[in-house]
Amino acid sequence: MRGAPATIRQTLMKVLLLTSGAVMLTTGLAFGAYDFLTYRRQILHNLATLGEAIAANSTAALAFENPDDAQEVLSALRADHHVVAAALYTGSGTRFASYPAADVGMRALVSLQEGYRFESGYLIGVQPVVQGSRRMGTLYLKSDLGALREWFASFGLIAALVLAISCAVAYLVATRLQKLISHPILTLTETVSAIAEHRDYTVRARQLQGHEFGLLSDAFNHMLERVEQTQARLQSQLGRLDLLHRITRATGERQDLPSIFQVVLRNLEDELPIDFGCLCLYDAKADSEGLSVAAIGARSLEHPLGPVVSRQERVPIDQNGLARCVAGQLVYESDVSAAAFPFPQRLARAGLSSLVLAPLLVEKRVFGVLVVARQPANGFSSAECEFLRHLSEHVALASNQAQLHGDLQRAYNDLRQSQHTASQQERLRALGQMASGIAHDINNAISPITLYTESLLEREPNLSERTRNYLITIQRAIEDVAETVARMREFYRAREPDMNLTRVSLNQLVKQVIDLTRARWSDMPLQKGIVIRLQTELSVDLPDIMGAEVEIRDALTNLLFNAVDAMPEGGVVTLRTGASLTKSDEDAVPIVYVEVADTGVGMDEETRRRCLEPFYTTKGERGTGLGLAMVYGMVRRHSAQLEINSVAGKGTTMRLCFVPALTASLVAEHHPPALNTSHGLRLLLVDDDPLLIKSLREVLEGDGHSIVVADGGQNGINTFQAAVQGPEPFSLVITDLGMPYVDGRKVAAAVKASSPATPVILLTGWGRRLIAENDVPACVDRVLSKPPRLIELRTALAELSGVSGRTPAKAEAS
Amino acid sequence: MRMSCAPCLVALLLTTARCWAAPPSEYQVKAVFLFNFAQFVEWPARAFTDTQAPFVIGVLGKDPFGPQLDAVVRGETVNNRPLLIERYRNIAEVRSCNILFIGRTETGELPHILEALKGRSILTVTDAEEGAPGGVMIRLVTRSNHIRLRIDVGAAKAGNLVISSKLLRPAEIVGGQG
Numbered sequence: 001m002r003g004a005p006a007t008i009r010q011t012l013m014k015v016l017l018l019t020s021g022a023v024m025l026t027t028g029l030a031f032g033a034y035d036f037l038t039y040r041r042q043i044l045h046n047l048a049t050l051g052e053a054i055a056a057n058s059t060a061a062l063a064f065e066n067p068d069d070a071q072e073v074l075s076a077l078r079a080d081h082h083v084v085a086a087a088l089y090t091g092s093g094t095r096f097a098s099y100p101a102a103d104v105g106m107r108a109l110v111s112l113q114e115g116y117r118f119e120s121g122y123l124i125g126v127q128p129v130v131q132g133s134r135r136m137g138t139l140y141l142k143s144d145l146g147a148l149r150e151w152f153a154s155f156g157l158i159a160a161l162v163l164a165i166s167c168a169v170a171y172l173v174a175t176r177l178q179k180l181i182s183h184p185i186l187t188l189t190e191t192v193s194a195i196a197e198h199r200d201y202t203v204r205a206r207q208l209q210g211h212e213f214g215l216l217s218d219a220f221n222h223m224l225e226r227v228e229q230t231q232a233r234l235q236s237q238l239g240r241l242d243l244l245h246r247i248t249r250a251t252g253e254r255q256d257l258p259s260i261f262q263v264v265l266r267n268l269e270d271e272l273p274i275d276f277g278c279l280c281l282y283d284a285k286a287d288s289e290g291l292s293v294a295a296i297g298a299r300s301l302e303h304p305l306g307p308v309v310s311r312q313e314r315v316p317i318d319q320n321g322l323a324r325c326v327a328g329q330l331v332y333e334s335d336v337s338a339a340a341f342p343f344p345q346r347l348a349r350a351g352l353s354s355l356v357l358a359p360l361l362v363e364k365r366v367f368g369v370l371v372v373a374r375q376p377a378n379g380f381s382s383a384e385c386e387f388l389r390h391l392s393e394h395v396a397l398a399s400n401q402a403q404l405h406g407d408l409q410r411a412y413n414d415l416r417q418s419q420h421t422a423s424q425q426e427r428l429r430a431l432g433q434m435a436s437g438i439a440h441d442i443n444n445a446i447s448p449i450t451l452y453t454e455s456l457l458e459r460e461p462n463l464s465e466r467t468r469n470y471l472i473t474i475q476r477a478i479e480d481v482a483e484t485v486a487r488m489r490e491f492y493r494a495r496e497p498d499m500n501l502t503r504v505s506l507n508q509l510v511k512q513v514i515d516l517t518r519a520r521w522s523d524m525p526l527q528k529g530i531v532i533r534l535q536t537e538l539s540v541d542l543p544d545i546m547g548a549e550v551e552i553r554d555a556l557t558n559l560l561f562n563a564v565d566a567m568p569e570g571g572v573v574t575l576r577t578g579a580s581l582t583k584s585d586e587d588a589v590p591i592v593y594v595e596v597a598d599t600g601v602g603m604d605e606e607t608r609r610r611c612l613e614p615f616y617t618t619k620g621e622r623g624t625g626l627g628l629a630m631v632y633g634m635v636r637r638h639s640a641q642l643e644i645n646s647v648a649g650k651g652t653t654m655r656l657c658f659v660p661a662l663t664a665s666l667v668a669e670h671h672p673p674a675l676n677t678s679h680g681l682r683l684l685l686v687d688d689d690p691l692l693i694k695s696l697r698e699v700l701e702g703d704g705h706s707i708v709v710a711d712g713g714q715n716g717i718n719t720f721q722a723a724v725q726g727p728e729p730f731s732l733v734i735t736d737l738g739m740p741y742v743d744g745r746k747v748a749a750a751v752k753a754s755s756p757a758t759p760v761i762l763l764t765g766w767g768r769r770l771i772a773e774n775d776v777p778a779c780v781d782r783v784l785s786k787p788p789r790l791i792e793l794r795t796a797l798a799e800l801s802g803v804s805g806r807t808p809a810k811a812e813a814s
Numbered sequence: 815m816r817m818s819c820a821p822c823l824v825a826l827l828l829t830t831a832r833c834w835a836a837p838p839s840e841y842q843v844k845a846v847f848l849f850n851f852a853q854f855v856e857w858p859a860r861a862f863t864d865t866q867a868p869f870v871i872g873v874l875g876k877d878p879f880g881p882q883l884d885a886v887v888r889g890e891t892v893n894n895r896p897l898l899i900e901r902y903r904n905i906a907e908v909r910s911c912n913i914l915f916i917g918r919t920e921t922g923e924l925p926h927i928l929e930a931l932k933g934r935s936i937l938t939v940t941d942a943e944e945g946a947p948g949g950v951m952i953r954l955v956t957r958s959n960h961i962r963l964r965i966d967v968g969a970a971k972a973g974n975l976v977i978s979s980k981l982l983r984p985a986e987i988v989g990g991q992g
Contacts, residue, residue, distance in 0.1 A: 059980055063850040064963060065843065066984035131853045131980070132893075 008182045016174035017167065024166050028159045039151050043123065044116045047143050050080065051116070051127035055139045058088055059131035062096060070097035077141075084122070085142040091135055112140065121145060184213040188220060201228035233383075240387040243271045247391060251398035255405045261295030264395050268372060269297045272384070276300040276352050276373040278309055279395075282326055282366055290316040291326075291369060308350045315343055325357040326366045330389045332356050335377040347373050354379035358392035362400040370395060420615045424626065439485045440738060440765025443786035448695035449478050450787035455699045458790070482787055503544040503661055504552060506577050506594045510536060513556045514575065521564045521573065530570045537576040543660040545592050551634045552656075558627040559596040559654050565619060566600025566652060573598050579660065591641070595655035603646040611644070631656075681705045681801050682728055686716030686735035686747050687763070692786075696734070699790065705797075713742025717750040724754045732800060737764035745777045752779040759800035763788060843961055844941060844954055845883040851913055851937060851952065852892040854981035858974045861912060861935040868898040870910060874927065875917035877901050878941075905930045916940040916950065924949065935974045948989065951975070955986070964988055 006014070054073060061070035070088050077083045077099050086099040116125040125141035191205040201224055208217040250263045261279040268277050277300055280291035293313045300308065309315065317323050318341050321331035333355040336344035347355055352373040360368035370392045374380065380388075453475045457468065514534065525532050556575075563573045574597045581588040603611060610616045612632045617623035631654075635642045638658060646652040683705050687693045690711070697707045708723075708730070710716035716735060723729050733751050737744035748760040759781040782796045838846075848871055869892040873879065887897040902908050905927045914936050916927060921942045928949040931938065940946070941954040951973065953964040963985035970977050 057980065057983070060854060060978070060984050063853065064847060064981075064984050065961070069984040131850075134853055 008185055012178035012182050013174055017170055020170040024163055032155055043147050047123055047125050047141060048116050051125045051139055051141050055127045055129040058129050059136045062129055062136040067097050074099035082146050083143045087140040089138040091137050184208040201231050244391055248394045255402045257399055257402055260398055260402055265295055265297035269299045274372045275375050276308060278371050281368045290314045303350055308346055321357050325359050325369050328359050328361055328366055330358050332385050351375050353377040356380055356385060356388050358388045360392055360396035362396050442485050443765040444689055446478050446481055447692050447787035451695040451699045454790040455702060459702055501546045504547045504549045505544050507538045507542050509553050510575050513553055517557055517560055532564060532570055533572045535574050539578040542577050543592055545658040546661045547638050555631040555634045558631050562627060563596050563598035566598050571599035590660055591657040592660045593655050593657045595653055597653040599651040602648040602650050602652055604648050608646055681731045684708050684720055684730040684733045686710045688712050688739045713739045713747045716747050720751055721754050732759050734761045737762050748777060748779040761796055841879045842882045845879050845886040848915055849886050854978040855937055856976040857912055858935050869895040869912050870898045870900055871913045872900045872902055872911040873915045874902045875920040878917055911936050913937045918942055921946050937975055
């Protein structure tokens with residue numbers, strides 16, 4: 001029993017058996033007690049009767065003192081074996097006779113109380129012996145309680161038998177009777193276990209018989225019904241919670257409003273479900289415009305009566321639920337068919353009767369409305385309305401976050417672009433500086449070659465033809481080197497100088513670009529086994545245009561590079577020039593164009609859209625993202641047009657359209673004949689490059705000038721100051737710009753300080769850049785770039801010496 | 815129990831000692847016997863003159879009891895009748911009497927006495943020696959120091975006396991006729 005709790009069957013059996021057992025035991029004890037007392041009285045009475053009989057028979061023996069007779073009378077007691085002792089006493093108390101005869105107990109009777117009583121385990125009787133009215137003596141009787149013990153034994157046996165039989169009968173009866181109580185309870189218990197096991201609350205208990213059991217089963221079934229309803233409510237609530245969770249998670253994974261709206265509507269249509277759903281955006285600042293439909297559920301669009309609303313449609317806000325909704329309330333119209341306003345009417349016409357409008361609120365500002373509808377009237381429960389309210393809050397939050405995320409992304413992109421630009425400019429600046437340094441060194445290095453070559457060609461009439469040709473080739477090569485160096489420098493130029501428009505022949509430029517870039521489009525691809533064919537379709541009689549030659553050339557170079565890069569498998573690049581009229585507009589304008597067409601991979605839509613952005617590149621690490629941006633910058637500065645035609649997989653054509661030059665010759669650029677117009681000038685040459693000094697000195701001495709050389713800036717200043725007050729002051733100073741410790745600027749300044757009228761020519765490896773940056777020191781009359789051309793040098797000397805008397809000379813330089 | 819035994823035994827010893835100190839004489843016992851006969855014998859109503867008449871024990875002849883008999887009956891009654899002792903010198907003096915003790919001195923007169931008493935309800939008692947003529951209802955016989963009764967049932971019946979069967983038990987019965 002211990003361990004497992006008793007079943008109701010066992011408990012009931014126990015109760016019934018214990019109850020009947022207790023009753024029987026009590027009854028048995030009562031009967032026993034009564035019987036015992038009765039029996040006791042009876043044996044008392046029996047003894048008394050016996051005593052009286054003995055006493056009556058003993059009177060004569062006592063009266064006539066016949067102990068033998070008395071003895072005989074007493075011996076009759078033998079019949080009752082429980083009487084253990086008896087004695088007759090005379091009236092004076094003397095023992096007269098005794099039983100058993102041999103007993104030698106009491107000889108005399110001493111005032112024993114008369115009567116019969118139980119005393120110390122015996123029944124004692126003291127009976128007076130009376131004849132008539134005369135007391136003859138006293139009879140003493142002593143009986144043991146064997147009779148009582150015998151009675152006890154037999155009573156106990158009978159009682160035990162009765163008890164056993166009663167228990168058996170009670171057991172049989174209880175087995176049947178306990179079912180009356182235990183059966184209904186067990187039936188209920190089985191129902192309960194079945195429910196607990198299967199969690200099926202649709203099970204009902206059988207109707208039980210009996211008042212209380214009937215009430216119990218009714219109450220139980222009622223409770224089950226309540227549980228079932230609660231369970232169903234919980235289930236649907238859980239389902240909606242799950243839906244809310246799924247929608248929230250799905251919207252959290254999306255960052256753009258349209259897809260957030262779509263996922264919300266799709267989930268609502270599939271899961272809630274609804275018959276119609278759309279999301280409208282609302283701008284409080286322009287409320288006259290009403291709501292604009294931003295998204296419509298996919299199934300709502302396939303509505304059998306046609307779409308209720310269409311995307312981007314404007315829904316006016318009148319005095320209907322929408323007005324309350326945009327004020328921030330959740331609006332539930334249980335039946336819209338009665339509503340007189342246009343929007344509910346449209347829904348009603350589509351067979352939709354119940355409508356819920358949930359505001360999308362962010363920071364107490366309504367920016368949209370979630371519209372859901374169902375066909376039956378009263379189609380939404382309050383729990384569903386509550387769900388839609390929560391959902392709208394989540395959607396609003398997600399939308400707001402999507403917008404914030406977009407803002408953040410844009411800000412981040414801007415920041416990244418700025419950083420990229422900054423680092424790019426830093427790189428360009430470093431490259432520019434490096435290029436300038438290299439150019440300076442090269443210019444210095446080739447200066448003697450130029451000077452000597454020119455000098456030889458001019459002054460040695462006896463040169464053989466072959467030597468002369470060689471010299472001319474050297475001269476041209478040096479000029480090319482100088483041009484290349486200059487262009488290299490231009491390439492990395494950071495800032496635009498003032499536009500210096502000249503007449504430019506596009507055909508000429510195209511040829512130059514092809515020559516310049518041959519390595520890039522022919523040799524390098526061939527190394528990788530790629531064949532790129534380059535063809536030109538140049539229009540004859542092409543009008544010149546006004547433009548910066550260098551910039552246009554750079555632009556064409558970039559376009560050509562892009563064309564080559566677009567053809568990793570090889571292909572054809574076509575450079576085409578031509579003249580035409582602008583396509584559109586009423587007054588068509590003639591244009592001159594040059595285009596670069598390739599048969600490469602082409603551009604997709606996004607690349608096409610963004611290709612002109614600075615630092616946008618599809619070439620990965622190889623590209624700077626600046627090529628087309630530079631091209632575009634050039635186009636803008638020239639008021640030209642850039643046309644891009646690209647088909648992904650087919651190729652790209654980039655066309656630059658220029659306005660043709662109006663007149664045939666606007667500026668005739670011509671050099672005066674390089675004649676040695678000045679003679680016998682006393683010149684001071686300041687430089688730290690001995691090779692340059694030597695070549696320059698020899699060339700200028702060949703022109704008849706007298707040259708004093710100073711090695712370094714400080715020497716130059718000392719020499720000039722020593723001579724300025726002397727008999728032979730210098731008529732002109734030529735100084736290098738870049739020198740250690742004391743550079744050309746300081747030399748010029750010192751010269752002007754001592755003799756403001758003395759012209760100063762500054763020679764520089766950075767020459768053009770200095771000019772371009774408009775950085776000519778005020779005390780310098782002329783800047784000549786290295787390598788110095790003899791013609792330029794002579795021209796400058798002629799001009800400056802001619803005006804040497806006039807002041808200020810620097811006006812010429814600006 | 816053992817505690818209460820001691821005083822009980824002492825009391826018993828004292829009483830028995832007193833009894834043994836004065837053993838009753840022969841006629842003292844016989845006096846008691848005479849009185850006791852009144853308890854065991856029923857007399858017919860006509861034996862008494864009226865309901866208040868005393869119960870008379872008579873002694874015929876020489877009185878052997880002395881004062882013993884008077885001491886025995888003093889203060890006693892029989893069936894609410896006072897007891898009266900009468901002494902007779904001869905039979906003629908016997909009038910209203912219920913128990914008549916006939917002394918040894920009258921042994922010779924016995925037949926005569928019995929004849930005179932014939933038809934009267936008088937219980938006759940004698941302690942005459944063996945060999946004396948019969949006809950006396952109760953004879954007191956001394957046997958091995960004990961006084962025994964010998965009852966002539968026929969004589970008693972002739973006198974219309976009913977002797978209790980209890981009295982017959984310790985007695986020797988003779989003359990069962992009638």
